Amino acid sequence: MNELEPVDIAIIGGGMVGATLAALLAQANPNWRIALLEAFELPAAGEPIYQPSFDDRSTAIAWGSVTLLQQAGLWDILRQQATPIHQVHVSDRGHLGGSLIDRHQAGVEALGYVVPNTWIGRTLLSHLHQLPNLQLLAPAQVGRIQPVADGARLSLRYQGEEYSLHTDLVVIADGARSPLRESLGIDLAVEDYRQTAVIANISLDQPHQGVAYERFTDEGPLALLPLGGSVQGCQSALVWTQPSECVGELLQASDDDFLQRLQQRFGYRLGRLIEVGKRDSYPLALSVAKEQVRSSIVIMGNAAHFLHPVAGQGFNLALRDCAALAATLKQNIPGERLGSLSRLQQYQQQQQLDQQLTIQFSDQLTKWFSSSALPRAALRALGFIGLEAVAPAKGWLTQQTMGSAGRKVIL
Numbered sequence: 001m002n003e004l005e006p007v008d009i010a011i012i013g014g015g016m017v018g019a020t021l022a023a024l025l026a027q028a029n030p031n032w033r034i035a036l037l038e039a040f041e042l043p044a045a046g047e048p049i050y051q052p053s054f055d056d057r058s059t060a061i062a063w064g065s066v067t068l069l070q071q072a073g074l075w076d077i078l079r080q081q082a083t084p085i086h087q088v089h090v091s092d093r094g095h096l097g098g099s100l101i102d103r104h105q106a107g108v109e110a111l112g113y114v115v116p117n118t119w120i121g122r123t124l125l126s127h128l129h130q131l132p133n134l135q136l137l138a139p140a141q142v143g144r145i146q147p148v149a150d151g152a153r154l155s156l157r158y159q160g161e162e163y164s165l166h167t168d169l170v171v172i173a174d175g176a177r178s179p180l181r182e183s184l185g186i187d188l189a190v191e192d193y194r195q196t197a198v199i200a201n202i203s204l205d206q207p208h209q210g211v212a213y214e215r216f217t218d219e220g221p222l223a224l225l226p227l228g229g230s231v232q233g234c235q236s237a238l239v240w241t242q243p244s245e246c247v248g249e250l251l252q253a254s255d256d257d258f259l260q261r262l263q264q265r266f267g268y269r270l271g272r273l274i275e276v277g278k279r280d281s282y283p284l285a286l287s288v289a290k291e292q293v294r295s296s297i298v299i300m301g302n303a304a305h306f307l308h309p310v311a312g313q314g315f316n317l318a319l320r321d322c323a324a325l326a327a328t329l330k331q332n333i334p335g336e337r338l339g340s341l342s343r344l345q346q347y348q349q350q351q352q353l354d355q356q357l358t359i360q361f362s363d364q365l366t367k368w369f370s371s372s373a374l375p376r377a378a379l380r381a382l383g384f385i386g387l388e389a390v391a392p393a394k395g396w397l398t399q400q401t402m403g404s405a406g407r408k409v410i411l
């Protein structure tokens, strides 16, 4: 078997989280030798990207995350295709009440931004290609991680040949299924929501004005996020949660039929829905790894926690994890291994509360608003009226939406 040059940090998975972490770590210490290993082939800088993480979805990036992306040197490019969210309108189909969260109340220029995943991918890739201390290995499929006394040894297939790679620290960011996490015997706590998200880009007959809509229906939540690079854009990104058994029908419906059903569910707040792009579906569950750190090993991103997309928190939370890991590793003292368990535990302790709060927030929101039972529905209406009237409750929701409730990560 061929032997690759040893590295200090190997990141497995070049999706949104692995690639962002690579950028943050490379910047945190230019002396660290870092390898990013991705199973899919990566295009040259500037070429169109295909990879599951960077598909036709868009990601709502919270205000708090923008600061982290700025510090990572990514935001100036990302913002070229980012649509600002000026207001979030939360409503409940068929019930009284509704809540408007406004950027002015929060005292910020935008509550967050919506960025197409393909643009996030292109931005990340062209940035990573320029980092002298980062090696991009693709297509590289890691098959095995073997913990050893001074780190970990990876077995991988790289450009058709078998290799071995020694690393001080390995970060597993290989997605929600994460066969590598499983191969280490790390269990997941899973709750299957029996819901599936259908995503597509929707063309509108009027500008969205920078308003993101979150509408709760008896079938599950439905979100339409502003797209197009400005508040004058006439496109929104749809995330339509449905009971899993209903999704096949929605995916196969003609465009006209699909738009008609969506219009009926959502109403006319965005005017007439006139065109639908490619539709995709994502089965939804809450899954959380029961261990996130071991000596020389960290689990990140969807491999560590996979959330319902209802509140747009998955990537935002992972980004705070990435920043916290980079900041913790930066504190290493001479002679200390990067994979030192006590250092990695320090990272985990720092992120524990943020992870717990964010996971609970997404989970509770999903459950509160996915029920059609009458007493519950009445409570939801009351909840919304209450939310509108009770400033602290609304303040809390705003903070969660902006990704800044009681958390601060300093790089």
Ligand SMILES: Cc1cc2nc3c(=O)[nH]c(=O)nc-3n(C[C@H](O)[C@H](O)[C@H](O)COP(=O)(O)OP(=O)(O)OC[C@H]3O[C@@H](n4cnc5c(N)ncnc54)[C@H](O)[C@@H]3O)c2cc1C
Pocket (backbone or CB within 6 Å): 012, 013, 014, 015, 016, 017, 018, 037, 038, 039, 040, 051, 052, 053, 057, 058, 059, 060, 061, 140, 141, 142, 143, 173, 174, 175, 176, 180, 197, 199, 239, 282, 300, 301, 302, 303, 309, 311, 312, 313, 314, 315, 316, 317, 318
């Ligand atoms: C419908 C939907 C909407 C969402 N909207 C939002 C939102 O608005 N805001 C938000 O914050 N979050 C959102 N999220 C969550 C966000 O998409 C995830 O947090 C993010 O995609 C996680 O990325 P990841 O890199 O951890 O995993 P993945 O995207 O799954 O990437 C894993 C990568 O690892 C690679 N890989 C796998 N195995 C190996 C191996 N053995 N060797 C090498 N490479 C390997 C894969 O090829 C892949 O590139 C949404 C999620 C969904 C489903």
